[in-house]
Amino acid sequence: MGTENPATAKQIHTAPSAALTALKGYWKSVRDLAQVIFASPTAVIGLTLVILWVLIAVFAPLITTHTPFEQDYKLVNKGPSALHLFGTDDLGRDVWARVAYGARTILLLGPLSVLVAFACGVALGLPAGYYQGWVDEVVMRILDAFMAFPAILLYMIIISAVGASSFNVVIAIAIGGTPGIARLVRALTMDIRTREYVAAAKLCGEPDIIIMLREILPNCRGPLIVDFLLRIGYAAFYIGTLGFLGLGLPPPTPDWGGMVQEGHSHMTTNVWPVLCATLAIVTLVIGLNMFADGLREETMRYQ
Amino acid sequence: MEPLLRIERLTKHFPASAGAWGSSAAVHAIDDVTLEVRPGETLGLVGESGSGKTTLGRCALLLVEPTSGRVFFQERNLLQLKRGELRRMRRHMQMIFQDPFASLDPRMRVAEVLAEPFHIHERLSRSEIRARCRDLLRRVGLREDALDCYPHEFSGGQRQRIGIARALALQPRFIVADEPVSALDVSVGAQIINLLQDLQQQCNLTYLFISHSLPVVRHIASRVAVMYLGKLAEAGPTEEVLRRPMHPYTLLLLVSTPEISRSGRREFHTAPGELPSAVHPPSGCRFRTRCPLARQRCAVEEPPLRQLAPGHSSACHFAEEVPSRLNPAVFPM
Numbered sequence: 001m002g003t004e005n006p007a008t009a010k011q012i013h014t015a016p017s018a019a020l021t022a023l024k025g026y027w028k029s030v031r032d033l034a035q036v037i038f039a040s041p042t043a044v045i046g047l048t049l050v051i052l053w054v055l056i057a058v059f060a061p062l063i064t065t066h067t068p069f070e071q072d073y074k075l076v077n078k079g080p081s082a083l084h085l086f087g088t089d090d091l092g093r094d095v096w097a098r099v100a101y102g103a104r105t106i107l108l109l110g111p112l113s114v115l116v117a118f119a120c121g122v123a124l125g126l127p128a129g130y131y132q133g134w135v136d137e138v139v140m141r142i143l144d145a146f147m148a149f150p151a152i153l154l155y156m157i158i159i160s161a162v163g164a165s166s167f168n169v170v171i172a173i174a175i176g177g178t179p180g181i182a183r184l185v186r187a188l189t190m191d192i193r194t195r196e197y198v199a200a201a202k203l204c205g206e207p208d209i210i211i212m213l214r215e216i217l218p219n220c221r222g223p224l225i226v227d228f229l230l231r232i233g234y235a236a237f238y239i240g241t242l243g244f245l246g247l248g249l250p251p252p253t254p255d256w257g258g259m260v261q262e263g264h265s266h267m268t269t270n271v272w273p274v275l276c277a278t279l280a281i282v283t284l285v286i287g288l289n290m291f292a293d294g295l296r297e298e299t300m301r302y303q
Numbered sequence: 304m305e306p307l308l309r310i311e312r313l314t315k316h317f318p319a320s321a322g323a324w325g326s327s328a329a330v331h332a333i334d335d336v337t338l339e340v341r342p343g344e345t346l347g348l349v350g351e352s353g354s355g356k357t358t359l360g361r362c363a364l365l366l367v368e369p370t371s372g373r374v375f376f377q378e379r380n381l382l383q384l385k386r387g388e389l390r391r392m393r394r395h396m397q398m399i400f401q402d403p404f405a406s407l408d409p410r411m412r413v414a415e416v417l418a419e420p421f422h423i424h425e426r427l428s429r430s431e432i433r434a435r436c437r438d439l440l441r442r443v444g445l446r447e448d449a450l451d452c453y454p455h456e457f458s459g460g461q462r463q464r465i466g467i468a469r470a471l472a473l474q475p476r477f478i479v480a481d482e483p484v485s486a487l488d489v490s491v492g493a494q495i496i497n498l499l500q501d502l503q504q505q506c507n508l509t510y511l512f513i514s515h516s517l518p519v520v521r522h523i524a525s526r527v528a529v530m531y532l533g534k535l536a537e538a539g540p541t542e543e544v545l546r547r548p549m550h551p552y553t554l555l556l557l558v559s560t561p562e563i564s565r566s567g568r569r570e571f572h573t574a575p576g577e578l579p580s581a582v583h584p585p586s587g588c589r590f591r592t593r594c595p596l597a598r599q600r601c602a603v604e605e606p607p608l609r610q611l612a613p614g615h616s617s618a619c620h621f622a623e624e625v626p627s628r629l630n631p632a633v634f635p636m
Binding site: 025194196197199200201202203204205206207215218219221 | 361364366390391392394396397398400402403405406407408409410412419420423424452466469473
């Protein structure tokens, strides 16, 4: 960033190249975003928690002394010690290693499933809100049918039908999240399609698909980003719940929900696996929620 | 001369407050309006808020699908064109919007806004497009380095200039200017009006100029059409209509324009009452509820648009009785 200082660019006062302009614009939007985040203490606390978990996930091999699969039958269900920082579980596996590697699982599957859900939600909500009429009716009635099921029941039905695997967990959470996202996108589209710049785009002869993707979708960005963060939190929560119900990732994958499920029968003698996994889920979900809330408050203040 | 744009018996009803079983209430935004715009002229379209003038402008460009009627542009019925044909036709007919803060996409740079029409209609290289965009900015009196700025970095007048540049991009023949100066300061608005007039000269443009301000229309328009509650009240050459109005509504608009008289006394009149509901418009003549000349006949019989002088027509049963200036005996206010 240092070489493309805006001040030097101005001094030279030549026509800036397209790449330089793009870079400056990019840098400016990053700065704007940072300004929004740092204006809200809630967002800063939330972001700190999230970054903490991302760092743990990324550097898991460096900050753990054991692998999450290593079993030590001499040390089963033990409390914290110098060898095992947060104790061991019922198979003698290091709890800290399983939590750290579990962060990798959840921080990969959570955003991925929400991303898939967003792709589907935008693909359905954007045309529904833009064309309205019968397109809207058909799409929304189908989604209403999905929304009639409680989310967790829907996940259980899907997982028990197709079997437990990380791919299927992603699919289940994507299907469960799509209707809500589609509704949000539809509502935003119905608002933005009446703006005059959309009329101007129509007058240019822009095809509908271009109007939807270039004019309407970018202007829905703010609320969608907030929703995206919130939903990653929910996804983490649901992946945990599925794990607890035994419908999550198949063992021995390190999975926070699975840890709670495996550990809860030994809870009276060894609380550590359950406690650590629960705290991990709680801090990540709270972090994401706080970040999203803070971001929402700040962006609304600017509008 | 052949008209550039001809609107025939255009009607637009918006569905309103549909009940549980879809009651057929409708807002009569435009009712049976017939209008011509000749090449090279500026037709002023006047009326108060809610009279349907903006809807008429949007229907003329088919931004809003009319309920019934026909729209001819260069002798072709726009409503019969296929989607692709209509999109190609769009380049000849553009619009300048009322609110310069809503008419530019806040997430697009000026360069992107102006380049959009070229991407759709022409095959040009990046540098050619950029050169065209620079040229457009120059023509509307903006600096070239505005290209890499976002709309929020500009004032209202500058934004309106960007909107005009976008409308000019494809060298249209016909432009609907929808109250282009009503959101601007008077001095800035005057600059925009002058710019529009200069551009008309240079590019041989035809304007449909929508406004609620008679002084502005008097300045720019050669002909004027007055709308009231979705109907055409009067149409004719601007000077003639303003000097000798043939519809009581035009007269009331005329005298409600605040002006400072020579004696320094401010004279200010308004039409009594408010615009009636467009869902249930009054029977007969729609203006009769506020008209000082209204009689029994006006409630029963809808007045047709009658030609009273060459090119000057009015939709009033008693057009001949409309005084040329305010007479306190007839208009007690």
